[in-house]
Amino acid sequence: MTPQSRCVxxxxxxxxxxxxxxxxxxxxxxxxxxxxxxxxxFRNNNVTPLEEYFEETQCVVCGNRMNLCAHCFCKDALEFIKERNPGLVNKFIRHFDFELIS
Ligand SMILES: [Zn+2]
Ligand SMILES: [Zn+2]
Known part of the structure; x- marks a missing residue:
């Protein structure tokens, strides 16, 4: 049995x-x-060095390997949006609902 992948x-x-x-x-x-x-x-700042995260789990969309959960990825992006355009924060949370508020 493979252990379930965990977010890094x-x-x-x-x-x-x-x-x-x-x-x-x-x-x-x-x-x-x-x-x-x-x-x-947003592009320049890109919060997360993507390559580091493709490993354990397979993405349901493209099949790439990854080991960073959507919650953590969006949290970084949320911080960025908060700084640049606070007005978008609530909309962002509604759209990317990965339990951002916890
Ligand atoms: Zn993917
Ligand atoms: Zn995570």
């Missing part, structure tokens, strides 16, 4: 594996629809 950051079991790459695509799309000016800095 929060050590929780990854129950809904969507890799940082797929989340990043979704996130960039979401941000660009709401505040184009955020995109450049």
């Amino acid at each position: 950051e929060c050590d929780e079991a990854i129950t809904n594996p969507i890799c940082p790459g797929c989340l990043d695509t979704e996130l960039t799309y979401w941000v660009s629809e709401r505040d184009e000016s955020l995109i450049d800095s």
Whole structure:
């Protein structure tokens, strides 16, 4: 039996594996629809070095390996949005509902 994969950051079991790459695509799309000016800095700032995280678990969307949970990935992005455009924070939380408020 393979042990269930855990997130490298929060050590929780990854129950809904969507890799940082797929989340990043979704996130960039979401941000660009709401505040184009955020995109450049979002890209440059990119919170999470994606390559480090492709390992244990397979993403349900693209099949890449990953070991960072969606919750941790979005938490980083949320911090970024908070700084740049606080008005988007609530919408972000509603859209990317990965138990961000805990
Ligand atoms: Zn995590
Ligand atoms: Zn993926």
